[in-house]
Amino acid sequence: MAQPPDLVAGSATGSIFDLGYQGYDGPRLGRRHAIATLFTQSLKWTFGIGRGGRAKIAPFALAALTLLPAVIGVGIQALGGAAAAKANPVTPHQYLTVVQTFIAFFVTAQAPELLGRDQRHHVLTLYFSRALERTDYALAKYGALVSALAIVLFVPQLILLLGIVFASIDLGAGLGEALPLVWPIVASTIVAAAFFSGVGLVIAAFIPRRAFAAGAIVATFLVLSGVVQVLVVQGRLRDPFRYVALLDPYALLDGLARTMFGGVGGNVTVTRSGIDPAVFAACACVVAVVSLVVLIVRYRRIEA
Amino acid sequence: MRPAEQGRARPGDRATGPAAAPRHRYTARVPLIATESLTKRYPGPAGGVLALDALTVEIEPGIVGLVGANGAGKSTFLRILLGLLAPTSGRASVLDLDTTTQGSRIRERVGYMPEHDVLPPDLTATDLVAHLAEMSGLPRTAARERTADVLRHVGLFEERYRPIGGYSTGMRQRVKLAQALVHDPRLLLLDEPTNGLDPSGRDEMLDLIRRTGTEFGIAVLVCSHLLGEIERVCDHVVAIDGGRLLRSAPLASFTGRTGTLIVEVDEGADDLAADLVAAGFQATVDGPRRVLVVVQDERPYDAIRDATATRGLALIRIEAARHRVEDLFRDDRDGEGADGTAA
Structure with a gap:
């Protein structure tokens, strides 16, 4: 839109309408543009971009912490020789379970940020009186947190893969070892990101106050997994009750990793429950989808 | 209903640029x-609350x-128009949609200024309004440009890079108006736009609304429980009470002459x-100093002049009595007779 030359900024001091009103005859991109914008804006928001310095501390600190195990893993791989490489605790197989606590903290810090403010300050009224539909809002926010978490998790795993490629004797052997890992990494990371984000967002959508929401999310992830682990390991649970293991978020993550990469994982709950890891993986997918549905229903009904 | 010419953009009203041509955007x-x-x-106990009761109205x-007491159903009406709330029965259309x-297509071309505080304190006015412009479907650069324009129009130019949390009530109301205008809507729905404003802020907001309707060529529906405000800015009034339509008519018919003269004299009214x-x-005494005279033509004026001159009375004023918008509600509530002042 062209600005007429006589729109002088300084002349507007304290008075209203000393300049004519301009209509807008340009393109109107409608609902899809609104969704895309809300998604990218929320994604940036998750990393504190456009929010000032303090908001960037938590997401970038957690991103750095998720990076650390990968760097250590690559270091052992490169410097430790064959024996060390065999005992390497940080391989793509185990990466997600190694950083599970950081995933939980990332969601704890960012899910309330994404949803709470719009509810607390009734900004939803302004969103829902525009081209955007209520479902679009839920989808954009869910997509943003899932993407943010996936980005945070993909970068270290990419470093792990590159480590495998370049630590090998020749490039061909390295690629041969690394390429089969790409698909399990992508699939398990996306499901894990969706599962953790979904649970966090659903809790945040029902608790507008940031501190309370964060408390509830961290309790869900840490306390629930602790309690379930104690029950499963100490409880000698009979058949229907051993499925309580499926309530442990970290067990779902471990089952997911075992299913995608094959082999064993470190989570005691999964091992001791005796349930097939694929059941845990399926459960993680179900929770990811169900939490999106709950989020959409919540925003369809929320008063705004 | 009002003649269509009223409230249209008038040629020559606007000061600047190529856009100064009148905008005839509605038929x-x-x-x-x-x-x-x-x-x-x-829904609720005892059959719930009936907010709107078979309201049938056409607004040009x-x-x-849109005037009515608190709880008359104004906000509910607006929210139904925006498609935010589904009616229990009946139907409504906006811009023929x-x-x-x-609802989505309506909201794309309608601006809504809610009654309550809806602004996040941590964002600046520029960031919020530009973001909401994009939420209305405007491309990014256009959203930024229009945000600067609209914030200047509402009188928030200097402060637009400051977080809204530090704004006064008047400034917040202006941000709310700006976000409703930023996508150049065809219709503006304003819910109690002067809420919480001091007298000068109120004047400025009413002036802003008036000019939005006349110079910008945007149709405006203003909700208020303050009749004085409606009288100052509107050219058509829809009055609702208890969710029902009381009356929909041009403002002039609410405030026009009643056909009665008020004659005030120092003494000797009897x-x-x-x-x-x-x-x-037909003349009746109304208090110790006032006489009400029914007029059909010019003759009573001469008679009043002659009578006061003959008796040597001190004539203070002669004034045509006018209807007031309040009368509407007073008439309606006569049955309840709280103060017994039947009109």
Whole structure:
């Protein structure tokens, strides 16, 4: 839109309408543009971009912490020789379970940020009186947190893969070892990101106050997994009750990793429950989808 | 209903640029808003609350005031028009689009200024309004440009890079108006736009609304429980009470002359009334100093002049009595007779 030359900024001091009103005859991109914008804006928001310095501390600190195990893993791989490489605790197989606590903290810090403010300050009224539909809002926010978490998790795993490629004797052997890992990494990371984000967002959508929401999310992830682990390991649970293991978020993550990469994982709950890891993986997918549905229903009904 | 010419953009009104040409963006024949037996019942104990009761009304472009007491159903009406709330029964259309099935398309071309505080304190006015412009479908650069424009129009230019948390109530109201205007809507829905403003802020907001309706060529529906405000800015009034339509008519018919003269004299009102009745006019004494005279033509004026001159009365003023918008509600509530002042 062209600005007429006589729109002088300084002349507007304290008075209203000393300049004519301009209509807008340009393109109107409608609902899809609104969704895309809300998604990218929320994604940036998750990393504190456009929010000032303090908001960037938590997401970038957690991103750095998720990076650390990968760097250590690559270091052992490169410097430790064959024996060390065999005992390497940080391989793509185990990466997600190694950083599970950081995933939980990332969601704890960012899910309330994404949803709470719009509810607390009734900004939803302004969103829902525009081209955007209520479902679009839920989808954009869910997509943003899932993407943010996936980005945070993909970068270290990419470093792990590159480590495998370049630590090998020749490039061909390295690629041969690394390429089969790409698909399990992508699939398990996306499901894990969706599962953790979904649970966090659903809790945040029902608790507008940031501190309370964060408390509830961290309790869900840490306390629930602790309690379930104690029950499963100490409880000698009979058949229907051993499925309580499926309530442990970290067990779902471990089952997911075992299913995608094959082999064993470190989570005691999964091992001791005796349930097939694929059941845990399926459960993680179900929770990811169900939490999106709950989020959409919540925003369809929320008063705004 | 009002003649279509009123409230239109007038040529030469605007000071600047190529956009100074009048904008005729709505046609006269299609009602801007039309409802048919619109009913909204909020669920609750004892049958719930009936917010709108078979409201049927047509509203044409211009500056229209929607007036009613608190709880009359104004906000519910607006929210149904935006497609944010589904009516219990009946139907409503805005810009010829059905509110229940085409809500998204309506909201794309309608600006809404809610009654309550809806602004996040941590964002600047520029960031918020530009973001919301994009939420209305404007491309990014256009959203930024229009944000700067609109914030200047509402008188927030210097402060636009400061977080809203530090704004006064008046400034917040302006941000709310700006976000409703930023996508250049065809219709503006304003819910109690002067809420919480001091007298000068109120004047400025009303002036802003007036000019939005006349110079910008945007149709405006203003909700208020303050009749004085409606009288100042609107050219058509829709009055609702208890969710029902009381009356929908041009403002002039609410405030026009009643056909009665108020004659105020220093003393001797009884004598003056007696003289006028004797001369064949309908005159009644209204208090110790006032006489009400029914007028059909010019003759009573001469009679009043002659009578006061003959009796040597001090004539203070002669004034045509006018209807007031309040009368509407007073008439309606006569039955309840709280103060016994039957009109």
